[in-house]
Amino acid sequence: MAPALEADALTIVRGGQPALRGVSFAVRPGEVHALLGGNGAGKSTTLLAFLGFLAPAQGSVRVEGADVGADPAHARRRIAYLPENAALYGHLDAYENLGYFLGLAGLRAGRGAIDAALDRVALAAAARTRRLEAYSKGMRQKVAIALALLRETPILLLDEPTSGLDPVAIDEFNRLLRELAGAGRSVLMVTHDVYGACQVADRIGLLRDGALVGRFEATPGARIDTEAVHAAFVARETA
């Protein structure tokens, strides 16, 4: 079976500077794969390449074996994307936002299905009919996560998904990700959060200056060692 996502010697140039340099990795079906790195390491660039927003200068990106450059619509159909600080429409409430974006994806969901998704991200029922401009950052993030859930795509790309969430919500989110992976969905998330990544990811790649400089993998029955990843992260960042 083809990997859900695959980058092969991927090089991306942005503004005349290499943003990714020969990055290769794959995300298997049902796997949670985290990319860790500091600011400007190339984490978000990697996600945008899988969505077809950035064309490789060298190498390739594939979604379920299909080249993204040749068929970006296929990639976008199979992927639910959660951008960092997902800004939905502030003048719409949660139901209206989800209805709009689901429609954009060619999907429909009844009020019951939307409520079930919002329950899973623990968005208070009373808040759901309020305009998003009155929401906190974390509440908006929950609506965006609910959107990713409702799309029911086999692949999720998450850019700093726990940004703005409180610790309880982060724990709930991490549990949710494991549930999704258990159900066969593949997740590629990029984050600064070493602890969170180690809690949830099956594999971690460490990015620095556009290059993949470290890899960590969970073993059966044991999560990835947070201290080892933290040490590598700090060492690389301060090198």
Place this chain on the structure above:
Amino acid sequence: MSALLRELRLLARDRAALALLAVALLAAAVAVASGLAEVRQQRAQLAALADADRREREAVAAQQADWGSAAYYTFHLTGAPPSAFAFAALGLREHGPWQHRVRMLALEGQIHEPDAGQPEVAVLGRFDYAFVAATLAPLLAILLLHGLAAGERAAGRHDLLVATARSGTRLWLLRAGLRIALLAVALLLPLAVGSMLEGTAGAVALVAAALVTAHLLFWALLCRWLDRDGATPPSTQLMQGVGAWLLLAVVAPAAIAAVAERRHPLPEGAAILMAQREAVNAAWDLPKAATMQAFVARHPEWAAHAEVQRPFEWKWYFAFQQVGDEAAAPLSQAHREGRAARARTAATLAWLAPPAALERQLEALAGTDATAALAYETAVRDFHASLRQWYYPRLFRDLPYAGDELAQRPTFTPPPG
């Protein structure tokens, strides 16, 4: 269809967009209402004048005892009633004459006397539908359509929208198409109501609607081009769009008029008036035979009846009126040809500026452009010539006066609108 409804529902929650569409609807409705009021007032004025004119002619005829007096004292109303589409584009009807009361005297002075018209209106223009469609609508289109993609990028939604929709191009085209369609509806609805109230020919209304829609599409394409990479900030795109609007909708029409005027200089109406009046007034000081010789030279059919025996004869009086017209004829001809040439030059240059082109096309459909004004003037000249043809045999052959024949005098027929 569901995509259209989805975007329509989203737009229905956008207060700024709704406000702009409401402004478009209101502006078009006010312009149409104002145009309807204006053309109805013009028709009412013509009808009232026609009635007064008929009664006055009857009263004057009852008091006359000879053909010359009848010709001298009788006024004849001429007028070009507004077309059924004139409400939409008042054009030259605003500051050019569209009615006269002519006598059998020298005509050029009577035609060019009101040339000064309403100079303040000529400078400022009028808030008619053509102005709304040609000048105001592009600004509303820019405000509605600028930065559709870049605005979403600035709000942080661009990538999520495109990733979810799978194709950004289709999404932006759908949004732009919906907005421009609603703007077109807001602008065309009042025009349709006005056309129905006026009984405008369906073909004319349809062509006008097509022209307005094509004009809006031009501005939509311009906005799309400015937003082609979705990266230029919306505020910058707004400035670029407004700059294009200033250039094409404000500066270019004025520049086109200036170029046409500079390229085709015209004698002033006052100069024509002066040339004709000087020739007429000079006749009082000339020997009558000199005037009649000049007249007969151009109108030899009256040579056998040109002798003036009494101190005052009407045939001499009307002959020197015509000699006065003929003295001003070269200037008058140059004036007409210059106006036509200006109109042609302006029409050609207008294709460089879509708002100017639209305004000209709407005025052409409405019969309120220079061509229509010249056609009306030609009709007045033809009518005046027919009056002379009717009176001259009676004056030059000194036929006995028969007041009941006055009813057979020619009547003015306006040019087809």
